[in-house]
Amino acid sequence: KAGVTQTPRYLIKTRGQQVTLSCSPISGHRSVSWYQQTPGQGLQFLFEYFSETQRNKGNFPGRFSGRQFSNSRSEMNVSTLELGDSALYLCASSLGAGRGNEQFFGPGTRLTVL
Amino acid sequence: GQNIDQPTEMTATEGAIVQINCTYQTSGFNGLFWYQQHAGEAPTFLSYNVLDGLEEKGRFSSFLSRSKGYSYLLLKELQMKDSASYLCAVRDNYGQNFVFGPGTRLSVLP
Numbered sequence: 001k002a003g004v005t006q007t008p009r010y011l012i013k014t015r016g017q018q019v020t021l022s023c024s025p026i027s028g029h030r031s032v033s034w035y036q037q038t039p040g041q042g043l044q045f046l047f048e049y050f051s052e053t054q055r056n057k058g059n060f061p062g063r064f065s066g067r068q069f070s071n072s073r074s075e076m077n078v079s080t081l082e083l084g085d086s087a088l089y090l091c092a093s094s095l096g097a098g099r100g101n102e103q104f105f106g107p108g109t110r111l112t113v114l
Numbered sequence: 115g116q117n118i119d120q121p122t123e124m125t126a127t128e129g130a131i132v133q134i135n136c137t138y139q140t141s142g143f144n145g146l147f148w149y150q151q152h153a154g155e156a157p158t159f160l161s162y163n164v165l166d167g168l169e170e171k172g173r174f175s176s177f178l179s180r181s182k183g184y185s186y187l188l189l190k191e192l193q194m195k196d197s198a199s200y201l202c203a204v205r206d207n208y209g210q211n212f213v214f215g216p217g218t219r220l221s222v223l224p
């Protein structure tokens with residue numbers, strides 16, 4: 001069974017630009033969550049999607065948005081990039097949303113904002 | 115507010131036992147997770163506790179006390195490959211947000 005895949009793996013952008021990251025969950029998984037990981041802040045929850053609906057959202061500004069498609073693939077978008085957005089963005093999938101459903105992480109997309 | 119604390123770094127010797135503690139204060143509780151993350155890699159799931167007590171899985175065990183807002187991860191028969199960061203995470207608000215601790219970087223020495 002293929003794992004969670006994320007594209008691209010590395011990305012370099014400049015301030016003010018916008019970026020779209022993609023995540024394909026494990027086949028059969030309907031929940032996709034996004035996280036931002038930085039050395040200073042650790043792993044922070046961005047949002048969670050289940051059956052094309054955003055179920056939960058972390059404390060991030062509106063510049064961070066996402067969506068999920070009918071095949072459970074998900075994208076997240078960051079507009080008007082800032083230097084502080086440089087981070088590893090991780091996607092995780094699980095069978096269902098909430099409670100004890102184990103999350104499987106993808107390899108991440110490393111975004112550098114110059 | 116949401117707060118999860120873990121020691122920043124720990125060092126142990128190959129073959130020994132190490133306990134990594136995690137304390138949490140969150141609005142609501144619906145489970146505590148432990149993840150292992152090697153440098154440059156994505157986190158991998160280790161364990162899940164929702165009821166008080168000990169969950170054992172091979173060399174790894176995880177304990178939870180909801181009344182104390184406390185958990186620990188116990189690693190036995192340490193191996194060099196166990197050198198990694200260990201992340202404690204809590205599901206709060208009846209399964210809503212997922213809050214991660216800062217992680218504990220464990221170094222296993224020969």
